[in-house]
Structure formats: C-alpha cells, structure tokens
Amino acid sequence: MSILEPLSIECTSHSEAQTQRLGMRLGTVLPRHAIVALQGPLGAGKTSFARGIGIGWGADQILRSPTFTFIQAHHRSQDNAVLYHIDLYRVESDADLLTLGLEDALSDEDGIAIIEWPERIADLIPPDAIYVRFAITDETHRQLKIATQDTHTWQVLLKFRKLAFGV
Numbered sequence: 001m002s003i004l005e006p007l008s009i010e011c012t013s014h015s016e017a018q019t020q021r022l023g024m025r026l027g028t029v030l031p032r033h034a035i036v037a038l039q040g041p042l043g044a045g046k047t048s049f050a051r052g053i054g055i056g057w058g059a060d061q062i063l064r065s066p067t068f069t070f071i072q073a074h075h076r077s078q079d080n081a082v083l084y085h086i087d088l089y090r091v092e093s094d095a096d097l098l099t100l101g102l103e104d105a106l107s108d109e110d111g112i113a114i115i116e117w118p119e120r121i122a123d124l125i126p127p128d129a130i131y132v133r134f135a136i137t138d139e140t141h142r143q144l145k146i147a148t149q150d151t152h153t154w155q156v157l158l159k160f161r162k163l164a165f166g167v
Helices: 016-029 046-057 094-098 102-107 118-124 151-165
Strands: 008-013 035-039 071-076 081-087 112-116 130-136 142-148
Touching (some): 008 016, 008 151, 016 046, 016 151, 046 081, 046 130, 071 102, 102 118, 142 151
Parallel strands (some): 035 112, 035 130, 081 112
Antiparallel strands (some): 008 142, 071 081, 130 142
C-alpha cells in the first residue's frame, strides 16, 4: 500500500479473492448516498470488487454483473436500503442513458451506487464520489488506486485504509 497523491490510496491485489476482500472492507464503511465509480479494462476486477462491496455493505443477494440489465437493485433487509449496481459497458448512445433511470439511482439518499464504466456518465458523478481505478499488472495481480476529490469522503477512505491495512 502506498499513498502517492493527496486523497488517494494505492495498493496491489494478488488475486480475485483479495480484490473481493478489499471491496468488502470498503463496503463496511460506506455511508448512505455514497457513489463508487469503478474504472479499468475488461477483466480487471471491477465486478469482483463490487461483489465485495455488496457483501461488506450487507446486501441480501450476491452481486452479479448487471451487463445485460444495466442496473440491478440489491436490498439490505436490516433497513431496506438499496445498493444500485450499474454497469454501463453496453450503453451505446446518450438515448440509452435516458431510459435507464440513472437519476433515481444516483439521487437515492438512503442507498449507494456502484458504477462500472463511469466515464460514460462523467457529468452525472458528483465530486464526493469514490473512484477506484484498476490496472492489470499480470494474470493475477491488479493495481488499485482508490481516490476522491472530497475531504469529507477522504475520511471514509481513511476508515477503509485502517480496516484493510491496519494503518
């Protein structure tokens, strides 16, 4: 783990299971109305990380890739909050975006949203979002950069860092 830029944490995951565990740690500290934007190439671990967030957050169902449905809503029975798992990989046009109901998912004050391929809606992502950038370094290793532009959200990432790395 290293901290190279302000308001960011960098680490290396050595396996898909470890990527999921990192997501779990983040999921346990996410506040209501958090938005997590996952960036990286196909096969980089975005869905594994999202699945971990769902487990840590307490979703009633295991997250699966919503590639063909674009948005999947996962509930948490303890308080009926909703985690929106959004995958924009197959979005082909701005017209597609208008029919998805993104505004509802991104404005739900009690829920959280995880967005794969967020660059397709960059203008809709608020400045307090958490960005997780994935880079493939080899067959099993991934470099993750977890960052925000917001000092309040940075406090959430500091809790994550303590939980995940003990520092």
